[in-house]
Amino acid sequence: MNILLWHVHGSWTTAFVQGAHTYLVPVTPDRGPDGLGRARTFDWPPSVVEVPPGRLADAEVDLVVLQRPHEFRLAEQWLGRRPGRDIPAVYLEHNAPHGGVPDTRHPVADREDPHLVLVHVTHFNRLFWDNGRIRIEVIEHGIVDPGHRYTGRLPRAAVVVNEPVRRGRTTGTDLLPLLAEAAPLDVFGMRTEGLAAHLDLPEDRCRTADLPQARLHAALAERRVYVHPVRWTSLGLSLLEAMHLGMPVVALATTEVVRAVLPGTGVISTRPEVLAEAVRHYLADPSAAAADGARARQAALGAFGLKRFLAEWDRLIEDLTEDLTEEVTRR
Secondary structure (H helix, E strand, C coil), X not given: CEEEECCCCHHHHHHHCCCCCEEEEEECCCCXXXXXXXXXXCCCCCCEEEECHHHHHHCCCCEEEECCCCHHHHHHXXXXXXECCCECEEEEECCCCCXXXXXXXXXXXXXXXXXXXXXXXXXXXXXXXXXXXXXXXECCCCECCCCCCCCCCXXXXXXXXXXXXXXXXXXXXHHHHHHHHHCCEEEECCCCCCHHHHHCXXXXXXXXXXXXXXXXXXXXXXXXXXXECCCCCCCCHHHXXXXXXXXXXXXXXXXXXXXXXXXXXXXXXXXXXXXXXXXXXXXHCHHHHHHHHHHHHHHHHHHCEHHHHHHHHHHHHHHHHHHHHHHHHHC
């Protein structure tokens, strides 16, 4: 199949494009949000092909994966076909709802396109969005296995979060000073600079860096424990990647975390003080950290393996394309 999708979520797309399809990614001269093209910090295969918008009308496209509401308009303009009607389409929802939770109406809830499916990445997200009557599927995350690389040689805690200053309480940024008392933090992600000053922490207790994925995995695996202080988001891919690396995890027991982090793989709680004590425990006992991390890896491989993820997507893609083919035949 030839699948059109925009480069919106690099980590998720890295797993999706490991399938047996050709993935057409719009690219514009400025490489702006609607034409970012191929990733430069993730390892994408040659089957991901950049296509300028002006060439899409003549391209063979079998399915469109939409991730933002305005992409319906872009797809119709650039393809000359209406997604969900003239061509099968998936609207992929990465995020938990914001605003009047749990009454937030999903942007596509009222659409009546016969060949459109709303796909959530967690069951939690499906539960909390008001999805209306649109067809819904849940395809949970899959991870490209980075391997069991954990050493934990550095007695520091790793955190991965983008824009922690701007996002504040959503990402648990306000909890970092308490956690920094338990262990020095290394916070990785986009626009993390100035975080220590923002939190009035010494630089060594809250170091920051923005690394490409390969270097990030190597850096994470050297830290003793992974900390996930996020209050409200979808299930973070960085958390699942840390588990794949063999890291023990300490996380707020919110959203889908309670399903992903099983007993014996780390510590979850809605009490920040419990999380801080767990971090202290792992720093003081490297053997316990390694043992829990090994169990975390096995749990993540079982629940969030790439093979299951790609098989579920292939099933949905086949269903959508066959439905439209049968409709055309009946006409």
